[in-house]
């Protein structure tokens with residue numbers, strides 16, 4: 001019973017803090033975060049600007065390192081990993097989506113999606129196949145050869161999502177994925193993330209400050225001044241956003 | 244490891260294709276630098292080589308005796324007596340270690356064959372002249388002793404004279420008009436080629452007596468403007484020079500307080516003067532080329548630095564999706580190496596192309612200089628690698644999130 005429960009656990013944070021700068025410029029962006037996230041969750045992190053959402057997200061995605069505290073990802077103590085091991089963890093278990101898309105310019109959609117597969121050393125034929133499938137699953141069939149400049153914002157974010165899921169990660173990290181998009185495109189992207197979460201069982205951890213977006217998540221945590229203020233816990237339905 | 248390198252190569256090639264303009268400019272910088280250095284230095288070497296060859300064509304142990312006060316550009320032969328045939332005999336008989344002596348009297352004259360007319364350098368001399376100056380007979384023969392004694396109307400012509408006057412016709416046995424006289428062509432000299440000092444093949448050689456009696460008239464007993472002397476192989480040319488000087492001072496009745504009114508020098512002295520000046524030229528050309536190599540290098544540096552922001556963000560993306568710092572570094576190293584090598588190879592190729600086109604134009608030989616190839620190639624490769632790689636090294640050390648945030 002406990003065994004099974006342990007396997008369900010995706011993330012466990014204890015007393016996580018992050019301090020930027022040194023001396024007089026020192027700033028404690030996170031002041032002690034305790035958080036458990038299970039596999040398959042769709043979690044939304046909300047909060048006012050500057051509250052520490054992105055900082056938390058970057059720590060969770062191993063893009064940055066905490067100052068103190070412990071972080072278990074799928075049972076692995078992340079704070080004990082070196083840079084190469086963190087790279088490999090990102091490569092094999094995590095996918096990222098950013099507010100600014102972060103696609104390689106002058107590079108076709110399919111080559112952008114192939115990028116993480118290149119680092120996995122997957123052969124050409126399979127690489128193409130996987131990348132094309134990923135683009136199809138985000139609804140971008142026929143746009144394989146387009147470069148980011150030839151795609152709309154929503155389409156670019158879809159390419160980024162395809163790139164994030166092409167390696168079949170267990171978790172998708174999304175920092176304000178709809179921050180640069182208009183409202184109808186936002187809905188499309190959120191529907192896509194919801195479908196990936198429901199159909200593929202990919203855990204989705206998302207930062208947003210928009211209620212419209214947050215309500216797609218089944219759990220919402222609210223961060224203020226580097227601390228978790230409220231946590232809805234996992235609800236059966238999509239989260240009812242508290243105001 | 245192999246797999247990782249192959250992967251780095253694949254990714255680097257994609258990166259080059261993605262940034263073709265940047266790659267092109269980088270390669271261009273290297274091409275310009277490398278080809279300039281190779282062209283300049285090869286041309287310089289070719290000139291040096293040509294001068295050396297010309298000097299060795301003159302004969303390695305050749306001495307020249309000329310009338311004149313002072314040496315080099317400031318020498319003056321105005322009012323100074325020339326040499327007589329007895330001077331030539333005295334040198335041949337009284338000084339040991341001499342292989343051959345020839346009097347030389349050179350005048351520029353008009354030459355005509357049928358419709359073709361031109362002006363050529365006509366030299367009156369003896370049979371030894373051919374040996375001393377390393378002339379080889381291509382066709383026909385040189386003068387006989389009798390012809391020299393009698394001053395017969397015969398001439399041996401250089402290849403330029405043949406080409407200008409006769410074209411495709413065989414010159415041997417034909418009569419040409421030189422000045423007032425009609426001379427029969429009995430021999431054709433093998434071409435020495437046209438080199439820096441002027442066309443050596445534009446020459447007509449006749450017996451000295453022929454010149455004195457048939458061409459210009461004998462003005463005085465002292466009508467020889469130069470005496471060419473070839474030393475025996477093991478003779479010490481410094482000793483020869485001082486002995487000839489002493490002999491000439493006696494024969495010209497110079498008092499001990501009077502300076503020489505003639506010059507004796509050997510080809511080694513000419514060779515040293517000339518080759519030191521061509522070496523200077525090579526160095527100068529090399530310096531000019533070095534500057535263009537540097538400019539090419541700065542171009543590369545500039546392009547690489549301009550793209551640092553974009554590259555840093557790109558490295559952030561790669562790190563975020565799971566590339567390790569090592570993989571990113573290898574990718575950049577391979578990219579820089581590929582561009583440098585491609586640029587270097589094209590540069591070497593272009594350098595040779597320029598050389599092949601330029602060498603006949605400025606009339607020098609084409610000399611391969613492997614050192615300068617390696618140097619030019621190595622330098623630009625170094626520039627390409629250092630400036631392609633250094634920003635990447637810095638960026639790959641960042642946390643991915645810092646690299647992504649880079650403005």
Ligand SMILES: Nc1ncnc2c1ncn2[C@@H]1O[C@H](COP(=O)(O)OP(=O)(O)O)[C@@H](O)[C@H]1O
Pocket residue numbers: 020021027029047048049050051052053054055056
């Ligand atoms: N690299 C950094 N250096 C210094 N301070 C930072 C850095 N990143 C974020 N901060 C500070 O930490 C706080 C939290 O930032 P962030 O997590 O980006 O907020 P949010 O994403 O919730 O808007 C802010 O006050 C911000 O100024």
Ligand SMILES: [Mg+2]
Pocket residue numbers: 053054055
């Ligand atoms: Mg933020």
